[in-house]
Structures are given as C-alpha cells and as structure tokens.
Amino acid sequence: MFSDFDFLLLDDPSFKEDSVREELIVPLLKALGYSASGPGKIIRSKTLTHPFVYIGSKKYQVSIIPDYLLIADEKNCWILEAKAPSEQILSGKNTEQAFSYAIHPEIRAFRYALCNGRQLVIFDVNRTTPILVVNMSEIDVHFQYIQRLLNPLAFTKPNIFDYKPDFGLYLHKLGFKTESLHQFLPTFMPLITKVEDDLYTFVVNIKYGDDFLAASFDFDEVLFQQLLQALPASKAQEVRNSLRRQPFSICFKNNTAPEVNLLAKLGETVYSNDNEDYCPLIVEKFFAI
Secondary structure (H helix, E strand, O other), X not given: OOOOOOHHHHXXXXXXXXXXXXXXXXXXXXXXXXXXXXXXXXEEOOOOOOOEEEEOOEEEEOOOXXXXXXXXXXXXXXXXXXXXXOOOOOOOHHHHHHHHHHOOOOOOOOEEEEEOOOEEEEEEOOOOOOOEEEEHHHHHHHHHHHHHHHXXXXXXXXXXXXXXXXXXXXXXXXXXXXXXEEEEEEEEOOEEEXXXXXXXXXXXXXXXXXXXXXEEEEEOHHHHHHHHHHOOHHHHHHHHHHOOOOOOEEEOOOOOOOEEEEEEEEOOOOEEOOOOEEOOEEEEEEEOO
C-alpha cells in the first residue's frame, strides 16, 4: 500500500500530523472501504455538544476532536486520531483522550485507533491493551487482519470475518510443497476485495470433517481479468463495478456468490497477528465451471 512512500520522511521535523493524515491515513481509510459517502462513511472532526464524560460522580473533560469518526450503516463504529511521528500512541494522554471520546454518549464507538505514521495502534473499548500494533511500513502483511477489525463489514456483518483455522497453514504444517498445484472445483467467492492496485483476495470456508477451515486466495491484476472471463457476464459486471469504486470489495448474499474453478499453490510466507497464523494460497489460474 505504501511501497512508494519513503518512511525516512518521518524523521524530518517538518513532517507533522497533517502530513500523516494526507500521506498515510487517507490511503489506509480508502483501502479499508471508507469515503465521504456510502455505507462506510468518514466524518471529519466531529465536535461534541457536551465535551465531558461522567464516570460515577467524576467529571472528565474530553479535550480532543479526533480527526476521523468512522461510520458503517449509520452507526458509529470507531475513531481514528492522527498524531505527529514524535508522539506517543501506545499509552498516556493521547490514548486516554481517544478512549474518552470513543465512549462518550454522543459517540459510543466500539474501537479507537491512533496513527503517528510509524505505527497504527488499535484498541477495543473493552480491553486494557491494544488489540493490534503494526508498523505502517508493514501494513500489507497485516492488512487482512486489519480488514477483520476495521472494515465496515466487520461491524455490520461480523460473521463474514469469523475466525476459522487457516487452510493454508494446515497445508504448510503438513509439509506440502509451495510449488505443488491444488485444484478447487468448484469454489464459491462470497467476499472479494481489492487490497491494492495489483493485489486482490477472497476468503472462503472449506469443509473439513464436521467443521470448516478458512482459505484465503491472493491474485494479481492479470488473474483478476481472467476471473472476470470465467464468471457469467452478469456476475463479472457486478464484480468489476464494485472493485472499481469504494469500498473496493463486494459481499454476496447467501446463495448468490459466484462459483469458479481454480488452480492455486501454497504461498511461501506464513503471516502472524495476535489471533492467528495464516498462509494465503496464490491463484495460478481461474477457469469457468
């Protein structure tokens, strides 16, 4: 996502909070599926009518106006506060103020996050420690997990992101070779996402005994065009249109997800986050049923 950004700029004293917003946070929010309108909406600098939080008989003043309030289907879901690269965002007054804003009766957000250009730190209002701390230079590695936490669908249709054991990880631990091809005939595609210009992904549950494993499939622009050719014309047009605009993803309702046949190989990298290890499969070919 930030392959063209020089992170050494964060050491320049002139690179301040406004630069963090424009250079890093704006692209991140777009990639997550938020914009000024639509189901995933950005509200900038929303002031409070009564800037105080009462905890018992204690009155606590909320002295910040976070840069972004993120809304999904008209419900306040999370806030994001930008800070300069020199600012502390793991603990202290900045996190305390972000929390006080998130729990304010006029907001009542589920999560709050801070970004100083170096790191993105995500908190849940019901937990004492961050649920994710990630270096912005490594955002692509963790983006699938960030989607599960902050994508509008994570709040409106959380079952889509229910955690299942990872299919690719099972293959990896069983010693399967990365060059071996695996056939998936046919495969449903309930949620397709464009992560960046040359990276697409979809996640599907694969039957395993009495349960399911979650398999994620990554593919590039060339394979995306091949996918469109493999789909029925009406589905191809629906997918094409949805991935050209915000939120750069499409979620199909029950029994409407398209099916394709595909060949894929096991990815070479196992990624880790606080909840799981996972290994995406890399699509080699899509073809029609």
